Amino acid sequence: MTLVDRLGRPLGSLRISVTDRCNLRCTYCMPEKEYVWLPRASLLSFEEIVALARVFAGLGVEKVRLTGGEPLQRAELPVLVEMLAGVAGIRELALTTNGVLLADRAADLHAAGLGRLTVSLDTLKADRFRALAGRDALPQVLAGIEAARSVGFVGIKIDTVVLRGDNDDEIGDLVAFGREMKAEVRFIEYMDVGGATRWSEEKVTSRAAILAAIAARFGEVKPLGGRGSAPAERWELADGTTFGIIASTTEPFCGACDRGRITADGMWLQCLYARAGLDLRGPLRDGKSGDELAALLTTAWRGRADRGAEERLHAANREVLIPVSALKKDPHLEMHTRGG
Ligand code: SAM
Ligand code: SF4
Ligand code: SF4
Numbered sequence: 001m002t003l004v005d006r007l008g009r010p011l012g013s014l015r016i017s018v019t020d021r022c023n024l025r026c027t028y029c030m031p032e033k034e035y036v037w038l039p040r041a042s043l044l045s046f047e048e049i050v051a052l053a054r055v056f057a058g059l060g061v062e063k064v065r066l067t068g069g070e071p072l073q074r075a076e077l078p079v080l081v082e083m084l085a086g087v088a089g090i091r092e093l094a095l096t097t098n099g100v101l102l103a104d105r106a107a108d109l110h111a112a113g114l115g116r117l118t119v120s121l122d123t124l125k126a127d128r129f130r131a132l133a134g135r136d137a138l139p140q141v142l143a144g145i146e147a148a149r150s151v152g153f154v155g156i157k158i159d160t161v162v163l164r165g166d167n168d169d170e171i172g173d174l175v176a177f178g179r180e181m182k183a184e185v186r187f188i189e190y191m192d193v194g195g196a197t198r199w200s201e202e203k204v205t206s207r208a209a210i211l212a213a214i215a216a217r218f219g220e221v222k223p224l225g226g227r228g229s230a231p232a233e234r235w236e237l238a239d240g241t242t243f244g245i246i247a248s249t250t251e252p253f254c255g256a257c258d259r260g261r262i263t264a265d266g267m268w269l270q271c272l273y274a275r276a277g278l279d280l281r282g283p284l285r286d287g288k289s290g291d292e293l294a295a296l297l298t299t300a301w302r303g304r305a306d307r308g309a310e311e312r313l314h315a316a317n318r319e320v321l322i323p324v325s326a327l328k329k330d331p332h333l334e335m336h337t338r339g340g
Contacts, residue, residue: 003059005270005304011297012229012258013063014056016049017339018074019264020331024098025134026122028161028190029335031198032324036331042265046080048284050087052262055293057089059301061260065094067339069264072101078112085113092116096159096340100137102144107151118157118186119145123167124177132166145181156183157244159340162205163190171210172217179241186232186244192312193272194322194333201318207247211235214243229258252309260301261338269338270300273308273321277332 002010020038022030044052053064064084071077085093094116095109102119109117121141123129129138148156158178162168171187178185187210192199214237215221224234224242231253232244247253254271261269266281278300283293312318322333331337 003298003301005301007255007305007307009256009304010258011056011060011260011301013065013260014053014061015065015067015259015261015339016053017068017262017264017337018049018066018071018077018080019043019069020334020337021073022068022070022098022336023073023100023135024070024137026161027132027134027166027198028163028196029340030134030195032327035334035336036328038263038265038331038337042281044262044264044266044281044284046076046083048266048281049080049262050083051284051290052266052280052293053084053087053090055290055297056260057087058290058294059297062089063092063094064090065096065339067096069336069339070098070100071095072097072105077105078108078114081109081112081114094118096120097144098133099141099144100135101140103140103147106144106147106153110148110151110153114153116155116157117148117153118159119148119183120159120161121145121174122160122163123170124173125170128167132163145183149181154182156181158183158185159188159246160185161188161190162210164203164205166203168205168209168213171205171213175214175218175237175241175243178243179239184234184242184244186246188246189249191248191272191309192318192321193335194327194338195335197320197322197324197327199320204249206250207233207245208250210245227253227256229256248309250313252307252313254307254310257307263332263337263339267332268297268300269332270304271306271308272335272338272340273312274306275333
C-alpha cells in the first residue's frame with residue numbers, strides 16, 4: 001500500500017545533502033561572512049547514507065538527488081553514486097552542483113552511474129558571477145558543463161535563480177545558452193528560505209515576469225503540461241527549445257510535493273521550510289534495523305502536513321524568514337545545510 005501523508009501525498013523522492021560546505025557564497029543562499037558548520041564526526045558515512053536510502057526506497061522513494069552545500073566537495077563522491085545506483089527501487093539518481101569542480105569529476109560521476117545532472121548558473125557574465133557567487137569561477141562552471149556533455153550526460157539542466165536588478169536582464173541570453181548547450185534552463189524564483197537573509201519581495205522576479213521576458217525575445221511560449229510532482233512547469237518555444245520555471249514563491253506547488261530531505265548529518269526534513277526534523281543518525285548508529293527505521297519514517301510521513309511555501313505566500317508582512325542569530329544557533333535551518 002502506498003505510504004501517504006495527511007494531505008494524501010506519497011513519499012516519492014529524497015534529496016540527500018552530502019556536505020554543508022560550499023566553495024561559493026551566493027548572495028541568495030550564503031551571504032554572511034561566517035558560518036557555523038556541522039561537526040565532521042556527525043556527517044553520515046557513505047554506508048550510512050546507503051542504508052537510509054535502502055529504507056526510503058522500500059517505502060516508495062524512486063528518485064534520489066544528491067546535493068549540498070556543494071556536493072562535489074565531498075571526497076570520493078563517485079563511490080557513493082555507484083553504491084546508490086545499486087539500490088533496488090531507485091530509478092532516478094541525480095546531482096545538483098554549482099559546477100565549479102565538475103570538469104574534473106564529470107567522467108567519474110558518469111561512469112559511476114549518475115543519471116541526471118543539474119548545474120546551477122545564474123549569469124553568463126564573469127564580473128556578475130563574482131558579485132553573485134563571491135568567487136571568480138564562471139570559466140570553471142562553463143568548462144564543467146562542456147565536460148559533462150562530452151562524457152555523455154544528456155538532458156542536463158541548468159538552474160538559475162532570478163534576482164530583480166541583478167540578473168533578470170539575462171533571462172533571454174540564458175535560454176539561448178541552454179539551446180546551444182542542449183540543456184534545459186529552469187528559472188527559479190528567489191525564495192525566502194532559511195539563509196536567504198538578503199531576501200525581499202522586491203527582489204523576486206515572478207513566473208509571470210520571467211514568461212513575459214522570454215515571450216518578448218522569442219515569441220510565443222507553449223505550456224508543456226505533464227508536471228506531476230516535479231517542481232518545474234515546462235514550456236516550449238516555437239523552435240522546440242524547452243525551459244522550465246520553478247515558481248516556489250509566487251505560485252507554490254506544495255499540493256503535489258513528494259519530497260523529503262536528509263541533511264549531511266542525518267536529519268530528515270519533510271519540507272524545505274520545516275523548523276525541525278527527525279534525527280535518523282541516532283537510531284542508525286544505535287543499531288536500529290531497517291524495519292525499525294522504516295517504522296519511524298512511516299509514522300513521521302503519515303503525520304506530515306507541511307506546505308511551507310504556500311503558508312509563506314499567505315504570510316502578512318513577508319520579510320526575511322529566519323534572522324541570522326537563529327541561523328547561527330541552528331545551522332539545520334540553512335538552505336545550504338538542507339540542500340535545495
Ligand atoms: N551548491 C549546489 C548548487 O548550487 O547547485 C547545490 C546546493 S544549492 C542549495 C541547490 C539549489 O538551491 C541551487 O540551484 C540554488 O540556486 C538554489 N537556491 C539556494 N538558495 C535559494 C533561494 N534563496 N531561492 C531559490 N533558490 C535557491
Ligand atoms: Fe550557491 Fe549552492 Fe553554495 Fe548555496 S550551496 S552558496 S546555492 S553554490
Ligand atoms: Fe514541498 Fe515544503 Fe517545498 Fe511545499 S514548501 S513544495 S511542501 S518542500
